Amino acid sequence: MSDYDVVVIGAGNGGLTSALSLAKNGLSVLMLERHNIPGGCATSFIRGRFEFEVALHQLSGLGTEEFPGPLRNTLGELGVMDKLEFVRMDNLYRLTMPGSLDICLKADRAEAIAALKEQFPEESSNIDRFFDLLYEYCTQWIHVTMLRDPKASKDKYPLYFKYALKSTQEVFDEFFQNPQLKTVIGVYWSYQGLPPSKVTFGDFAIILWAYIEFKPWHLKGGSQALSSTLLNTYLEAGGDVRFNCGAKKIMVSNGRVTGVITEEGDEISTDRVVSNAGTATTYVELIEPEHIPNQLLRELGTMTLGTSFVSIFMGFDQEPHQMGIDQTTNFITTSPDADHVWDRSKTLSTPEWLLFSCYDVDDPDFSPKGASQGSLVTISYAKPWLSVPPHQYHEIKYAYAQKMVDTLAGVFPAIKDHIEEIEVGTPLTHMRYLGHPGGSAYGFDRYAKDTEFFIESRSPIKGLYIAGAWPGMGGFQPSIQSGVTIAKSIQKSMETQGGERS
């Protein structure tokens, strides 16, 4: 008899959804969380009169009521959809290249194409051809992977087989001439962490297509509203939770999970653990090395830690429109070369790519009346930060942040006179709060070799499941859905074991 059917380590998105899904189906579940609130990345914090959103910029996959996306269905199944309030964003993004380009793309195929053609008339037919490919590829992808067509083949779905593993850059080069056009179309690479030359078209296409079709969404109350709602629903479903209580060890015997030891030294017996602590942390910190199969170590060794961020949280004493901010999602890049931008993100040189999200544009209640907030972010790998001597950290952090603020002020000059709060988080900050090596927010880098075609998602340790961003794509939607997928596979395995329950 085990203490619990399942112990979930970490109340991030993936931990919460797996715990809730399991508890709703009558399993006894204990969730351990080392912080005092649920959420992981999906949280907020207060400075002055502002509550800053930490991680969520554009929620993907939700879709509308008439045309629901997979996330809407998942949240519906979890019983939280009607407890949350979403605001639809009309735009994908505005992209500014100071001095040379300023364009806004709507989250609508025809309108996005029209805006691109207006800016790049000489490439009109290329733009049409590209969007035809994007949509046709995604349609084939749905048939092959979502609908699991048993007759899937290279002849039946040629685009899927041709483009799934191709680099995004290759596809851009095949269709477009103007490097600026490639930059505009490719902006969402930054939501994945690798530049178009390194991310597969399969990964990239789905993101761009899904944002257009299912629209980007903002969540009222920010991502903490989602985390707290998931937790409350989990408690109502009879789940147990311990806050301020991390896991110290996952106990394994003969290749099977047998329990968890908490940081306080409590031993909890269970046959199944869902770890939302990240793949690297789970295998390196939580499980004794003798229980890790050699094969698994070699597989892990092929991967690299994904990017972290420098995040600047800014509170303003004016409303967005008073400072000339009229879009929620603003990308700013000072280089048309994404490879160069990405190389920079491994140094402390001036970052050449920024995302500035001003949530108050689409949700005027987000900040106090008459005020607004912006989240200014750049991708930044932890490595250069790790070698900063602690006594120089603050100075280097501010110097780096100053460069980001200066670039932003180049586009929105009025902001400089209206800053009421600024907090800066670096990869070291994210490392501290998430406990992930490299402060990685998306898990491992996701090159072609790291996609589902090459990676075994099941753990070789029986009873161990890894939820969250690490085993798949990063971001909110994949993490939320990973937990539900895991819960389903746990239930399936328990059914086949013939009701081996505590």
Add this chain to the structure above:
Amino acid sequence: MISRNLHNDLEGYAEIKEEIAVLKKYGTDFTLQKGEVARIINLHHPKKLSLRISQIIHETESTKTFRLVSSTRPLPPFQAGQYINLFVEVDGVRTSRPYSISSPPSQTAYYDITVRRVAEGFVSTYLLDEVKVGDIFQSTSPSGQFYHNPLFHGENLVFLAGGSGITPFMSMIREITDRGLNRQVQLIYGNRINDDIIFNKEMEERSACCDNVTVHSVLSEPADGYNGLSGFITAELIKERVGNLDDKMFYVCGPAAMYTFVLGELKKLGIPKRKIRMEVFGPPPDIKSQPGWPEDVSINDRFDVKMKGKTTIKAKAGEPLMNSLERAGIVVTASCRSGECSLCRTKLVSGKVFQPRGVKLRKSDRAFGYIHPCMAYPLENLEIII
């Protein structure tokens, strides 16, 4: 996902397989990084510090500085103005108090904290009367939001201090003068009488030698024959001393009553919110006079506080819940004890608490019943998850 036997038909599949085979031979050995995250975090922000008192400096009749050195690892860096929360055990009760570091961050061989006697102060009395050199304490790492942020504070700073509220400013002034930083500082420092002025001599010396630091001392109850500034830190006095107010950033730190007064004066001067930085200051001295305190609850009322899966304790309405928990031997993680840092955040399952204005609760905390026990006063029987 497609079935595995179709993978080979994906263009580029075979090449990537080869790449993986090579990487399996020459890839990273992540097991070598065991403990690395914790090691790096501990360089910057360890959860706990172990501190030994290396020196006790007599500052004024009612104030001492305690010099704290690390008894284990090097002390982490901090920003001038930040505090540590010092854990103490007094009369068998484990509790803690936040103290601003008064020494400059330009060195971390030690942290100084400067403690003034508080009337009936549970902890200050203990520190001033009983603690001796060699005693060992635990504390949190330095934290807090009251520091110079170069991204928007500018170089022209006005410090408004009252009484022991001088301590974070002392750290800032020491850093600015020691390192020759290009910041203009005007300190307006209010005290009751001359003998109360902490760091009087050192500040005079520093302002005498460094043109960018000016000190204006103000006494509210000066002795006969005193010819300096007297009264409170009023709008007129600020205007007259500081001159041009437009490009200044105002920092305020002092006792609770001073905030209400000084913020009113700054408002009279038309200083916008974004130009005022305030240090937090702990539970208000008289909770029942706070706006919103319900008339039908007396501060001496006592309620049951049930901890889910644990014991039930009694808690007084007129005292922060955290104090009652500590008296019952229940340790809650804490740092600011002022409702700001959120380290003590606790889920309230049922019952009602009073949380004075200024407690930094998020929308979701209000919606889902999270409280900060350091600034939450029970108004009914409660159930909490700890």
